[in-house]
Amino acid sequence: MLQINDPVIQLKGLTKCYGKKKAVDDLDLTIYKGEIFGLLGPNGAGKTTTILMMLGLTEPTAGTVHVCGYNATRSPIAVKRSVGYMPDSVGFYDNMTALENLLYIARLNGLPEHEIRKKCMETLALVGLAGDADKKTSTFSRGMKQRLGLADVLIKDPAVIILDEPTLGIDPTGVREFLILIKQLSRQRGITVLISSHHLHHVQQVCDRVGIFVNGKLEVEGNINTLSGSMLNEGGHTTTVTLTAPVPQPWPHMAIFSGLDAVKEVNVQDKDLVFTCTHDITPAIVRLLVENGCDITGVHKKDYSLDDIYQKYFENNAAETTTH
Numbered sequence: 001m002l003q004i005n006d007p008v009i010q011l012k013g014l015t016k017c018y019g020k021k022k023a024v025d026d027l028d029l030t031i032y033k034g035e036i037f038g039l040l041g042p043n044g045a046g047k048t049t050t051i052l053m054m055l056g057l058t059e060p061t062a063g064t065v066h067v068c069g070y071n072a073t074r075s076p077i078a079v080k081r082s083v084g085y086m087p088d089s090v091g092f093y094d095n096m097t098a099l100e101n102l103l104y105i106a107r108l109n110g111l112p113e114h115e116i117r118k119k120c121m122e123t124l125a126l127v128g129l130a131g132d133a134d135k136k137t138s139t140f141s142r143g144m145k146q147r148l149g150l151a152d153v154l155i156k157d158p159a160v161i162i163l164d165e166p167t168l169g170i171d172p173t174g175v176r177e178f179l180i181l182i183k184q185l186s187r188q189r190g191i192t193v194l195i196s197s198h199h200l201h202h203v204q205q206v207c208d209r210v211g212i213f214v215n216g217k218l219e220v221e222g223n224i225n226t227l228s229g230s231m232l233n234e235g236g237h238t239t240t241v242t243l244t245a246p247v248p249q250p251w252p253h254m255a256i257f258s259g260l261d262a263v264k265e266v267n268v269q270d271k272d273l274v275f276t277c278t279h280d281i282t283p284a285i286v287r288l289l290v291e292n293g294c295d296i297t298g299v300h301k302k303d304y305s306l307d308d309i310y311q312k313y314f315e316n317n318a319a320e321t322t323t324h
């Protein structure tokens with residue numbers, strides 16, 4: 001049995017070409033048991049193609065995919081048994097109830113008939129749909145359909161769940177609840193989760209690690225703190241100090257910072273003094289300002305969020321990433 005930190009998904013040199021286009025370009029990635037990994041990228045980055053190769057639904061041009069120890073290209077059936085895949089748009093039989101839809105999926109998955117009904121009711125309860133079991137899915141909101149889609153996936157007790165754009169079209173509360181549910185399931189059952197998304201704010205809430213995927217290549221991967229730390233090292237630390245009144249230019253106190261080697265640049269913006277430093281020296285800056293009679297109303301240290309990270313790597317695709 002796999003233990004936490006054992007590799008569950010392993011992609012090595014994975015490449016997929018459609019004609020001359022490299023949809024996925026020499027991708028190396030390892031995802032570990034119990035981990036929630038966010039595959040982030042704009043439309044057309046190659047996320048879906050990567051997922052299809054993980055499921056053995058499309059063959060790599062080069063490289064290998066292993067999921068739960070199985071080669072997805074050679075043993076697609078074994079992989080499908082271990083992996084629950086939820087596509088970006090889940091379809092149901094609208095004239096059937098939620099329970100009837102789930103019973104149908106459970107039978108397709110070969111669950112023993114004597115335990116099917118109990119298992120389906122338990123799974124509906126797990127995704128928060130116990131009270132809606134007898135409602136026709138035609139009456140379901142998109143958020144409810146998404147939960148039922150998750151129930152479809154969970155019915156076979158998968159070791160891995162792959163969710164393709166799971167938060168598309170759900171309202172903010174629904175998104176939050178759905179992601180909390182995913183996190184609980186992963187933590188309680190040790191399920192490995194891969195979420196493909198271009199909604200960075202959503203995945204940021206739950207992912208242990210993210211990979212930023214652009215033009216078929218994994219530009220960067222790590223947890224949010226590591227990624228933001230590496231950006232701080234590149235761009236410098238920024239501290240903004242707000243004074244009570246607009247700062248005159250030239251500012252008469254500028255010379256007081258000449259002794260601080262860490263200060264690379266000071267910019268004046270209305271009431272704000274913006275310091276770019278080689279490392280964080282916020283306390284020293286504030287002390288010097290107070291000693292020189294400046295009245296401070298606010299101090300703000302810039303942290304790099306996933307937004308900044310995403311923007312940096314998606315610069316050429318920025319318009320696309322903000323349209324959804």
Ligand SMILES: Nc1ncnc2c1ncn2[C@@H]1O[C@H](COP(=O)(O)OP(=O)(O)OP(=O)(O)O)[C@@H](O)[C@H]1O
Nearest residue numbers: 018021022023041042043044045046047048049050
């Ligand atoms: N069957 C196919 N034939 C030819 N080109 C394809 C095919 N499938 C995907 N592509 C191309 O491969 C690239 C990657 O597509 P893919 O669907 O994997 O991206 P994605 O990141 O999942 O984007 P989206 O979120 O829009 O689905 C795109 O340029 C796409 O046009």
